[in-house]
Amino acid sequence: xxxxxxxxxxxxxxxxxxxxxxxxxxxxxxxxxxxxxxxxxxxxxxxxxxxxxxxxxxxxxxxxxxxxxxxxxxxxxxxxxxxxxxxxxxxxxxxxxxxxxxxxxxxxxxxxxxxxxxxxxxxxxxxxxxxxxxxxxxxxxxxxxxxxxxxxxxxxxxxxxxxxxxxxxxxxxxxxxxxxxxxxxxxxxxxxxxxxxxxxxxxxxxxxxxxxxxxxxxxxxxxxxxxxxxxxxxxxxxxxxxxxxxxxxxxxxxxxxxxxxxxxxx
Numbered sequence: 001x002x003x004x005x006x007x008x009x010x011x012x013x014x015x016x017x018x019x020x021x022x023x024x025x026x027x028x029x030x031x032x033x034x035x036x037x038x039x040x041x042x043x044x045x046x047x048x049x050x051x052x053x054x055x056x057x058x059x060x061x062x063x064x065x066x067x068x069x070x071x072x073x074x075x076x077x078x079x080x081x082x083x084x085x086x087x088x089x090x091x092x093x094x095x096x097x098x099x100x101x102x103x104x105x106x107x108x109x110x111x112x113x114x115x116x117x118x119x120x121x122x123x124x125x126x127x128x129x130x131x132x133x134x135x136x137x138x139x140x141x142x143x144x145x146x147x148x149x150x151x152x153x154x155x156x157x158x159x160x161x162x163x164x165x166x167x168x169x170x171x172x173x174x175x176x177x178x179x180x181x182x183x184x185x186x187x188x189x190x191x192x193x194x195x196x197x198x199x200x201x202x203x204x205x206x207x208x209x210x211x212x213x214x215x216x217x218x219x220x221x222x223x224x225x226x227x228x229x230x231x232x233x234x235x236x237x238x239x240x241x242x243x244x245x246x247x248x249x250x251x252x253x254x255x256x257x258x259x260x261x262x263x264x265x266x
Contacts (some may be wrong), residue, residue, distance in 0.1 A: 001246075001249075001250050001253065002125060002155065002249060002250070002253050003031065003035070003125045003128035003129075003151070004028075004031050004035075004128065004253075005253040005254060005256065005257040006126075006128055006129040006132070006147065006151050006253065006256070006257075007027055007031055007128040007129060007131060007132035008024075008027075008132065008257055009129065009132070009147065009256060009257050009260045010128075010129045010130070010131070010132030010133040010136075010144060010147055011023060011024065011027060011132040011133070011135065011136050012260060012261060012264065013133070013143060013147075013205075013209055013260065013264075014132070014133045014135075014136035014137045014141075014143075014144070015136045016264070017264060019135075019136050022088075023089065023135055023136055026085040026088050026089050026135070027085070027089070027131070027132055027135050029081055029082075029084075029085040030081070030082045030085035030086055030089070030093075030097075030131065030135075031128060032078070032081065033077075033078040033079065033080070033081030033082035033083075033084075033085060034078065034079075034082045034100065034101070034104055034128075035078070036074055036075070036077070036078030036081070037074075037075045037076075037078030037079040037082065037101065037104055037105065038078075038104040038105065038107075038108075038124075040071040040072070040074040040075035040078060041071075041075045041104070041105045041108060042108040043059065043060070043061055043071050044061070044068055044071050044072060044075070045105075045108040045109060046108060047061045047062065047068065049173065049175070050062050052169075052173070053166065053169050054169075055165065055166065055169075075105070079101055082097055082100075082101065083097050083098075083101075089135045090134070090135065090138040091138070092134050092138050092139065093131065093134055093135055093138075096131075096134070100127050100131065103120075103123070103124040103127060104124060104127075107120050107121050107124045110176075111170075111175050111176050111177060112175065112176065113176060114176055115176040115177050115178050115180070115181045115182075117176060117177065118155075118156040118159045118160050118163065118177070118178060119152060119153075119156045121155060121156065121159055122151065122152035122153060122154070122155035122156035122157075122159065123148075123152045125151055125152070125155045126147075126148040126149070126150075126151035126152040126155070127148070128151070129144065129147040129148050129150075129151050130144050130145075130147075130148045133147070142208065143205060143208050143209055146201055146204055146205045146208060147201075147205055149197075149201050150197075150198050150201035150202050150205065153194040153195070153197040153198050153201065154194070154195065154198040154249075154252075156191075156194050157190075157191040157192075157193075157194030157195040157198065158191070158195075158229070158244070158245055158249050160177075160178055160179070160187045160188070160190055160191040160194065161187070161188065161191050161229075161230075161233055161241065161244060161245065162241065162245050163177040163178065163179050163180075163187065164179045164184045164187055164188070164233070164235075164238055164241070165238055165241060166179075166180075167179045167180050167183075167184060178190055183235075184235040185235045188230070188233065188234070188235060191230070192230055195226045195229070195230070198226065199219070199222065199223050199226060202219055202222065202256065203219060206219060206263065209263075211260065211263030211264065212262070212263045212264070212265060213263075214259060214262030214263050214265065215259045215260060215262060215263025216259075216263075217259065217262075218255050218256060218258060218259020218260075218262065218263075219259065221255050221259075222252050222255055222256060222259075225248050225251055225252050225255070226252070228248060229244045229248040229249070230244075232244040232248075
């Protein structure tokens with residue numbers, strides 16, 4: 001919901017339009033494989049913590065609806081699909097795919113030792129944008145790094161908001177996050193900074209790629225949604241957090257994708 005549109009954005013920008021069915025199919029397969037690997041591995045890595053946290057105790061592993069071996073098999077299958085897809089795109093994609101898998105699996109461990117885990121998660125999701133670009137061009141170019149940065153700070157920003165609901169649990173279990181370390185007001189302030197950087201990076205991308213007016217209409221809509229997202233949560237009221245996290249950010253991803261397509265039609 002969040003990373004896939006940015007992989008497509010990178011593809012169409014790198015191609016200057018339609019990148020071709022071969023690239024679209026195998027980038028999509030790589031994304032599905034990578035996401036399956038990451039989510040399955042995350043559930044296995046966090047299974048004990050999930051069982052202890054009231055918010056996550058209803059997940060499949062804590063409830064016994066799935067076995068650990070089944071999720072490990074799903075993670076392995078997802079990783080295999082990602083590697084196969086990368087091999088069918090170009091040599092650089094295949095060369096970098098194992099490193100991407102290290103981040104996709106490893107980010108689940110980071111909250112055990114660093115409160116920078118929010119940005120590590122964002123960086124990991126940002127690989128989708130870089131991968132979409134490399135899949136088309138077989139190399140990195142400056143716009144790929146700008147898009148990667150935009151995705152990194154956007155994901156980190158709303159993960160900071162999402163982590164506010166687990167402050168008490170994280171502190172009790174010795175887990176690391178910005179809300180647990182510095183408090184919710186500081187976390188929400190840092191989230192706002194991250195989303196301001198997101199807007200700035202998307203503006204820079206539009207300038208670098210020479211995107212047309214429709215892109216800037218979408219950009220304004222995204223800025224408005226980011227402001228709205230932050231109006232939904234306060235340090236004393238997280239009741240609308242799910243709306244801020246899932247609904248608003250889902251709209252943002254789709255709007256940026258549609259705006260980018262429109263921006264190419266100058």
